[in-house]
Amino acid sequence: MATIQRTKQEMMELTGDHAIAYGAKQSGIDFVAAYPITPQTIIVEKLSEYLADGMIDAKYVNVESEHSAISAVIGAALVGARAFTATSSQGLALMFEELPVASGMRVPIVLANVMRALSAPINIHCDHSDILSVRDQGWVMMIAENAQEAYDQTIMSFKIAEDPSVQLPTMYGIDGFIISHSMENVYTLPDEVVSEYLGVRRSLYKLDVDNPMTFGPLALFDVYFEFRRQQHDAMMNAYEVAKEVFGSFEQVSGRKYSPLKNYMTDDAEVLIFAAGSTVGTARLAARKLREEGIKAGVSGVTLLRPFPVPEVMETLSGVKAVAVLERMLSLGSPAGPHYMDLASAVYPQLDVRMYDFVYGLGGRDIDADMIGRAAKTALADAQNKRPNEVRFLGVRE
Amino acid sequence: MSTKKYKEMEIGAVLPAATGLQFKTGDWRTERPTIDYEKCVECLICWALCPDSAIRRKGTKVEVDYDYCKGCGICAVECPTKAISMSREEV
Numbered sequence: 001m002a003t004i005q006r007t008k009q010e011m012m013e014l015t016g017d018h019a020i021a022y023g024a025k026q027s028g029i030d031f032v033a034a035y036p037i038t039p040q041t042i043i044v045e046k047l048s049e050y051l052a053d054g055m056i057d058a059k060y061v062n063v064e065s066e067h068s069a070i071s072a073v074i075g076a077a078l079v080g081a082r083a084f085t086a087t088s089s090q091g092l093a094l095m096f097e098e099l100p101v102a103s104g105m106r107v108p109i110v111l112a113n114v115m116r117a118l119s120a121p122i123n124i125h126c127d128h129s130d131i132l133s134v135r136d137q138g139w140v141m142m143i144a145e146n147a148q149e150a151y152d153q154t155i156m157s158f159k160i161a162e163d164p165s166v167q168l169p170t171m172y173g174i175d176g177f178i179i180s181h182s183m184e185n186v187y188t189l190p191d192e193v194v195s196e197y198l199g200v201r202r203s204l205y206k207l208d209v210d211n212p213m214t215f216g217p218l219a220l221f222d223v224y225f226e227f228r229r230q231q232h233d234a235m236m237n238a239y240e241v242a243k244e245v246f247g248s249f250e251q252v253s254g255r256k257y258s259p260l261k262n263y264m265t266d267d268a269e270v271l272i273f274a275a276g277s278t279v280g281t282a283r284l285a286a287r288k289l290r291e292e293g294i295k296a297g298v299s300g301v302t303l304l305r306p307f308p309v310p311e312v313m314e315t316l317s318g319v320k321a322v323a324v325l326e327r328m329l330s331l332g333s334p335a336g337p338h339y340m341d342l343a344s345a346v347y348p349q350l351d352v353r354m355y356d357f358v359y360g361l362g363g364r365d366i367d368a369d370m371i372g373r374a375a376k377t378a379l380a381d382a383q384n385k386r387p388n389e390v391r392f393l394g395v396r397e
Numbered sequence: 398m399s400t401k402k403y404k405e406m407e408i409g410a411v412l413p414a415a416t417g418l419q420f421k422t423g424d425w426r427t428e429r430p431t432i433d434y435e436k437c438v439e440c441l442i443c444w445a446l447c448p449d450s451a452i453r454r455k456g457t458k459v460e461v462d463y464d465y466c467k468g469c470g471i472c473a474v475e476c477p478t479k480a481i482s483m484s485r486e487e488v
Contacts, residue, residue, distance in 0.1 A: 106409030167408065205411045212414035219410055226403035227410050233403075 009187040009253070016179035019147040019186050020086065020112045021046030023154030025056050026194040030081035032063040033072035035091060039124065041114045041180055042280050043086040055255040058291040066091040070111070077107040078215060082158065082201045084109070088176065089116035092130045096137070102136025102169040103231060106204075108161035111156065111171045115276065116176035117362045125363020126176040128275065128327035132337045140238045141305040142172040143275045145261070145329055147184040149302075150174045152255060154170045157240040158198050165205060175277040177363065189253060197252050239306040259308030261300040264290070265315050268297030273338060274325040275301045277373050278359075278366060282325065285371035301338070312345040321382035322354040323374040327357050335388060353382035359393035370394055422449065426468030427481040430461050436480035443472035443481060
């Protein structure tokens with residue numbers, strides 16, 4: 001497939017939400033179910049507009065809760081539809097019960113999550129507590145940094161999910177408001193290029209009255225464990241498939257993706273690890289640190305599940321200290337979710353010290369200077385062999 | 398206990414249809430429905446309401462499939478002519 005030059009791509013001014021809806025429209029979705037009220041986003045609003053304007057040929061169901069939304073999407077996918085839903089914060093929490101159902105039944109649905117804080121107190125702003133709380137439910141997971149990545153990950157999610165060796169649901173997240181409601185220039189592919197790239201969904205099994213099958217049966221201690229073991233293999237396959245999809249998508253779009261987005265990491269002594277829109281701020285922080293003579297680099301996570309262990313090993317080797325930025329407080333845990341992933345990926349092979357910094361809860365802003373201070377703290381603490389403890393950036397203490 | 402290894406098993410536990418037929422639940426029963434055909438008016442209410450599809454019919458003639466009947470007693474309660482009685486299962 002030939003690369004489409006950027007000049008042949010239409011540049012549109014899109015919010016993160018709109019970019020996702022546009023990507024889903026081009027992906028040829030057959031079915032959308034969504035709960036239309038708070039904490040919903042403009043993603044499903046745009047999709048309903050597309051439908052009303054006859055721009056997509058899909059069934060759209062307004063349901064009474066997010067639990068019903070994802071249940072309907074699972075059902076549609078079992079019939080063979082390319083099915084999509086979007087949610088946020090408490091909505092994802094309400095979907096939780098069905099998340100392992102989707103992965104256990106191996107339905108390749110795609111879910112866009114606008115990452116926002118969990119109640120209580122009520123908050124509608126950016127926070128990663130929603131998506132990071134569901135990270136172990138058998139979904140392939142990506143996190144986007146900006147509207148362009150949100151658009152691209154929409155298309156790539158279907159490609160990864162529907163791969164015959166994966167057949168797993170896939171979700172990806174964008175930062176609430178910071179990305180979801182901010183307008184950016186986004187390069188969009190022609191409709192026919194996306195259609196050709198994804199092709200028509202082919203399912204392994206279908207709900208079909210002429211050829212009845214049993215879906216979701218009882219599986220007790222004699223067989224349940226084996227079905228879970230299959231999912232582990234599917235996840236491991238998803239790691240390879242995700243990298244293949246990043247490669248094939250680059251062929252089509254000219255935009256390069258990898259499980260980790262590394263910036264000035266080759267000679268870095270201190271690495272800033274982050275997810276979402278903060279990765280961009282961290283790059284500015286790293287440039288400022290370099291001006292001060294501190295060899296700083298940034299690693300932003302794109303592929304959260306399956307966690308890219310080989311890339312993490314490669315990136316962290318030679319690094320003295322890592323400042324891990326967590327937009328979630330893992331209450332009562334020795335460290336946050338990113339820290340636990342990183343530490344277990346490199347232990348005990350690498351001699352690197354990591355320090356956890358919780359920031360930005362409930363949409364609290366973070367700037368490059370705060371990140372710079374965290375990196376300096378991590379470097380000094382590593383030199384002093386100080387143990388990690390959960391620390392906070394930007395909270396009044 | 399199954400001896401199949403995980404790679405030999407169906408992806409996502411998608412199985413052929415009607416696997417429930419292989420799982421006989423009749424021995425769960427503590428009470429046994431018996432149909433008095435003198436009273437039965439062949440209304441098929443028991444057939445329609447049995448949650449386990451354990452009332453079989455040929456035309457309008459019904460009978461209990463004791464391989465699957467769990468003895469819940471819904472048929473006996475719902476029968477308009479009290480043609481179905483429940484009695485304690487004995488070994």
